[in-house]
Amino acid sequence: MxxxxxxxxxxxxxxxxxxxxxxxxxxxxxxxxxxxxxxxxxxxxxxxxxxxxxxxxxxxxxxxxxxxxxxxxxxxxxxxxxxxxxxxxxxxxxxxxxxxxxxxxxxxxxxxxxxxxxxxxxxxxxxxxxxxxxxxxxxxxxxxxxxxxxxxxxxxxxxxxxxxxxxxxxxxxxxxxxxxxxxxxxxxxxxxxxxxxxxxxxxxxxxxxxxxxxxxxxxxxxxxxxxxxxxxxxxxxxxxxxxxxxxxxxxxxxxxxxxxxxxxLPPSGSWFARPEEGMTFAEVCAASGYRAGPDCTDKKEIWIPETGLRSEACPYHTVVTLDTSGTWRVNSSCASLCEITAHSWFVLPPAMEYYYRMRNPSYKTLPPFRDGCADDMQIASMEFVYPPRDARIFIPRSLQGQMMSMLPEIAHRRRNAVIYWHLDNKYIGMTRHIHQAEVRVGEGEHLITAVDDEGFTVSRKFFCIGTL
Ligand SMILES: [Zn+2]
Known part of the structure; x- marks a missing residue:
């Protein structure tokens, strides 16, 4: 299908x-x-x-x-x-x-x-x-x-x-x-x-x-x-x-x-020719395949259906402000206007980025904020990979009858980020590099919260529907 x-x-x-x-x-x-x-x-x-x-x-x-x-x-x-x-x-x-x-x-x-x-x-x-x-x-x-x-x-x-x-x-x-x-x-x-x-x-x-x-x-x-x-x-x-x-x-x-x-079977001859009508040669973003937007840096022209001219423009290229060396993100809270430079950057949402960069070594994650620069949160720095929003989760019991654990996971853009985990508002531990926590929960509704070392917080509610 x-x-x-x-x-x-x-x-x-x-x-x-x-x-x-x-x-x-x-x-x-x-x-x-x-x-x-x-x-x-x-x-x-x-x-x-x-x-x-x-x-x-x-x-x-x-x-x-x-x-x-x-x-x-x-x-x-x-x-x-x-x-x-x-x-x-x-x-x-x-x-x-x-x-x-x-x-x-x-x-x-x-x-x-x-x-x-x-x-x-x-x-x-x-x-x-x-x-x-x-x-x-x-x-x-x-x-x-x-x-x-x-x-x-x-x-x-x-x-x-x-x-x-x-x-x-x-x-x-x-x-x-x-x-x-x-x-x-x-x-x-x-x-x-x-x-x-x-x-x-x-x-x-x-x-x-x-x-x-x-x-x-x-x-x-x-x-x-x-x-x-x-x-x-x-x-x-x-x-x-x-x-x-x-x-x-x-x-x-x-x-x-x-x-x-x-x-x-007898040979089929030449392959289907491209339809002459209803197609147009259009500029798309080379990184996202969407219709090229004003911030896309690398564009290419391909044949698309004419109807595709109405499709959404690239949502993944965004302008970020860096210092003059291009190694740190800065903004008006910490840098003077003359040391702020604008760059177009290909930014996937954190969970997509987490998997995408493993297979696409050319993907460049956003530079971190320079010390003293406040994250203006225009681009999310972390998000849950697991559990999904409002998930209903079945957690099996071990042979000894113990409830097994579940593994909430966070994708964070910063490689050296530290995440502090809380289950139902109680601190349960911290992670570095790989942000996967192991939690044991009983049946019912729970709230898992992750706070990073810069104080940003994301939470997810999930429902444990219990065991066999
Ligand atoms: Zn683009």
């Missing part, structure tokens, strides 16, 4: 292809998703998050798009299995909270590829305008169901089981613009060469293909879907009786077969 969400956000212009999405431990409406490898990147470009199939950024993106709207989008793409209201699925909808058939999934990819191909064909000739083409996407689905003689975009053979698929074709309409589809396939094409994915090297030399794999809960289904400008290939692997099999995964079980099939 993640590619459709990414495409939907690009299409509406709410997201640019490589805008940073937070990837930090987060609790959403009663659940706490984890990435498949239990790691956090702090912040990831949206396209990479899709290529790596990261769960936390996906939930963030659904939070932006909203579940109700996403269900409408999925239904418009021909999915008939999402029959319940949005409240039933919640944000887990994007993590497989709703089930789809492989047939409908393949159809959705094919209809998007067909829309893209047709937009290019109509742009090449004296075809209909952009608006008309949206309706031609709808009509193409109808044409496809009636006549299979015209060769345009990728097509699907008849379903193995007749019935449900056909009505979906008739009702299908695309609400995703060709530019968004093209960018989505570009991101999925990157799945061919992610640094972090294992197994991809076995597929070296394979034809260009935008692909995605998945594994359902309980290892019951492993699937892989690949799209080329001429074909959509969908592979399912599993036990016919539906019994799970540990170790079954889309990447190891279904993807090799997908690539074998694609190699056997």
């Amino acid at each position: 993640k590619p459709f969400l990414y495409a939907g956000l690009l299409s509406s212009g709410e997201l640019l292809p490589d805008a940073l999405i937070p990837d930090i431990p987060t609790r959403f409406q009663g659940f706490r998703p984890e990435n498949a490898d239990f790691s956090y990147s702090g912040a990831v470009p949206a396209g990479d998050a899709l290529a790596r199939s990261l769960n936390i950024p996906a939930v963030r993106m659904l939070q932006m798009y909203k579940e109700e709207r996403f269900l409408i989008l999925l239904r418009s793409l021909g999915f008939t299995t999402f029959t319940k209201p949005a409240s039933h699925y919640g944000l887990s909808l994007i993590l497989g909270g709703g089930e789809a058939t492989l047939w409908e999934l393949a159809q959705a990819y094919a209809s998007m590829a067909r829309a893209l191909t047709e937009s290019q064909q109509s742009a090449a000739g004296p075809g209909p305008g952009y608006r008309d083409r949206e309706s031609s996407i709808r009509q193409s689905a109808d044409r496809d169901s009636q006549s299979r003689s015209r060769v345009s975009g990728p097509r699907i053979l008849d379903p193995p089981v007749s019935g449900s698929g056909q009505s979906a074709i008739d009702n299908r309409q695309s609400t995703i613009s060709p530019p968004a589809i093209w960018l989505t396939y570009e991101a999925l094409r990157r799945v061919n060469r992610p640094e972090t994915e294992t197994g991809w090297q076995y597929f070296g030399g394979a034809p260009e293909v935008a692909w995605k794999t998945g594994t359902s809960f309980g290892f019951r289904d492993a699937w892989a879907i690949g799209t080329t400008p001429r074909y959509v290939v969908a592979v399912w692997a599993g036990n016919a009786d539906g019994e799970g099999r540990p170790g079954l995964s889309g990447i190891s079980s279904a993807a090799p077969l997908l690539f074998d099939i694609i190699r056997l």
